[in-house]
Amino acid sequence: MLSALLQIIDMILGIAWFIVIIHVVLSWLINFNVLNLGQPLVAQIWDGLNRLLDPIYSRIRAILPDTGALDLSPLVLLVGLYAARIMVANALFATI
Secondary structure, three states: OHHHHHHHHHHHHHHHHHHHHHHHHHHHHHHOOOOOOOOHHHHHHHHHHHHHHHHHHHHHHHHOOOOOOOOOHHHHHHHHHHHHHHHHHHHHHHHO
16 A cells, blocks of 8 residues: 555656656747747646746745846756655665
8 A cells, every 4th residue: 555655656756857847848948939928828838837836936946045047946846856756766665
């Protein structure tokens, strides 16, 4: 039972990892004018990802020092998610 719960937590952390990666790549594509926020689908995806991730990013930004235009909060979140996946994987292997 515990191993199933740990696998579900690992899956959720993996999905969160990919959501952050998609948000970062989408922000680069928008900033380099590859994608345009005038397109309804792009605007909806961008708005949804911002609504999902901005509360998490804002808490990380409150802790990090001000780096000007460089936003390190997605990187910190990715490192945190990776560390959490390592801890879950170690706990999963310990239950086997």
